[in-house]
Amino acid sequence: MKEVKIGLLGCGTVGTGVARILLNSSDLLQSRIGAKLILKHVADLDMKTDRGICFDEGVFVSDAFQVVDDPDIDIIVEMIGGETVARKLMMKAIANGKHVVTANKALLASHGIEIFRAASQKGVDIGFEASVGGCMPIIKTIRESLVGNRILEMRGILNGTCNYILSSITETGVPFAEALKKAQEKGFAEADPTLDIEGFDTAHKLALLSSLAYGMELNLDDIYVEGISNINSMDIEFAKQSGYTIKLLAISKFSGDSVEARVHPTMIPSGNLLSNVSGSLNAVTVTGDAVGEILLHGYGAGMMPTASAVIGDIADIARNLMLGVSNRIPGLSYQPQHIRKIPVTPMDDIRTHYYFRFSALDRPGVLSRVAGILGDHGISIQTVHQRGRDEKGAVPIVMVTHIAREADVMNAMDQISSLDVIADTPVLIRIESDDID
């Protein structure tokens, strides 16, 4: 029986899950892969915590570089995270001719080109299914199953923390701060939740998916990112009344000439499957010219679901090792010479439906002034509602527009904000809808 030797770097939550599957499901893996996967070393600075796993003598070590330099090891599983030590270890592993499996989306989104180039030169593979969407096989689906498709569009709920918070507000009406606190207590949000709630984690994932789908180099800075910290329970309630749910969505669309790439709170029609993704779950839709739209849904994080994806990558590499091959599938989904720079559509040029909430003084003529400004900018209104009254004697006016251009909307908003009858900064939420307008 052929053996494949694995070195695991980092034994935190996901690392522990990976070790558990390798040790507890060893027979299952062997019966499916036809090779014995051996966890030769686990490196972690914390050698005291009880992880509920009984490692053999000598398996657990503190020095990750020792593992990366072990000539006996075939596959390095990098579960340390961060962009400094993890990057050094990964580059060293590649230089040593080892295949690498990682869930480190931040590192891949910022240094992916360098890493994949080195891997391709060394003839080693990088598995990174667990870096986007936890257990969902979205990377395999794009790189392999949809190979015959021109990918046209992707929409994803890719951050469990944000989805948990938005679902809480939607279901119970609690304010944002309280929903965040509950998420932290339940382990669905970090003590410092910035990376998640400000949308950066989602942007990292969108950058990776877009590279794979369109065969492009996508600079993180080119993605428009807006988080959920300004989302108000009032808007969630108004959205619900109008038949929408608010989700933090990663959106990318390929027009043939340019790619839209944006992350922001988004209103989705309540009948859409994405609107029914609740709690810490993730989902992503991919639209291709042949396949139409497919949707994947599952746990986007957590010890065992993420470990499941890591094991899938390990198995893929093990199957290659048994046959003595590598680089069967190009890391970034397209052959390196076919990876292009595709322009990213400036945010000003995107076109979508918009939801506005104005806090307006309850006087005659207000609506006509607001509507007049929108009309002057070529924005036509689909629905207008006055929704109750707010505390300050002003009334919330809620509008949904037909498809409009972002720059026009922003200019109109500026003018509307400066009207003396507008009490507060208007709220703007973009809408994703499949309706033809």
Added chain:
Amino acid sequence: MKEVKIGLLGCGTVGTGVARILLNSSDLLQSRIGAKLILKHVADLDMKTDRGICFDEGVFVSDAFQVVDDPDIDIIVEMIGGETVARKLMMKAIANGKHVVTANKALLASHGIEIFRAASQKGVDIGFEASVGGCMPIIKTIRESLVGNRILEMRGILNGTCNYILSSITETGVPFAEALKKAQEKGFAEADPTLDIEGFDTAHKLALLSSLAYGMELNLDDIYVEGISNINSMDIEFAKQSGYTIKLLAISKFSGDSVEARVHPTMIPSGNLLSNVSGSLNAVTVTGDAVGEILLHGYGAGMMPTASAVIGDIADIARNLMLGVSNRIPGLSYQPQHIRKIPVTPMDDIRTHYYFRFSALDRPGVLSRVAGILGDHGISIQTVHQRGRDEKGAVPIVMVTHIAREADVMNAMDQISSLDVIADTPVLIRIESDDID
């Protein structure tokens, strides 16, 4: 540039889609796979129909056996269907050392063991992603992504015809016959719809998925199959009122010792994602011990979505051919020596929730007699409703039970049917619910 030569047998709907992608997306495929996919021959008896494709001189032939015997061809794509000629051609192709891609679930469900054994002996691969769930990568997900999971459960809406009909009845309240007629007019149902509406097509797919998930030989005859032709719009309406949707579900569950495998109309709580799968779409959930539950959703049929899955398989084989390897992944997901016979749970022993509808004479004491019989069989009632009145002066009584054993339920039904106060044969629909009972 390495070339991979393809012979396509059958140029009907899906075959035409495959040819279109191979010809129209040739550059895309090359930029992703790194090989040139060449459609060397297309065989179809109908050489006259305009398929909107311009084949080069000599590509289109009438004799499929000539294509299978062409020593130049690497991959045979079998799109003929049926179990006679298709089987002969497939076995001949394998004997000639050619890899095969097919969507023929009926053939694989009934002769899979023979076909996969021959392929494994000859060292060729069989791609069959398109045989289950159309474009959804459910086979790749089970065989590859979930390799580290003990699969515990699968639930699928795997037949677009049935889902279209049930969705029509649910949305518009039309009777079954009318919904079927509409489906036929729209091309969602065959002139003879038996294979679909009686659940056999779904059973073929469930047999394949269960083999892959549990590493078992599953005899088609061991699957309990009940179609949708007896589903009444009244039951769909009552289900809706109770918060359920009726779907034709393929269900398999692995207890560790035995496998449940059944296809029948099923009531699902309306909040469940499967209940929101509408029209001709398909979806499947897979539950694994690590991954939790994941869901895939997409077009289960149609020219281009199915062709997308076929192309995915062709690409997988082409990538192997470029590296000179094959049998990288065992056809039936487990290494042949690990495929077991796992007993199928007799239908009598399954345990689930049940919905009953009795047409009872409107007399005092009826409910207590019915409830008494259920109680005698250890079946406890969760809810009882009297829903309006039917035409014959009898009243429909609708009950939902706590979890009960099928054999007990059937015995109770027999006794209840013979009561003089019961006007009609009781209706029974099983419920899938994740509630702990």
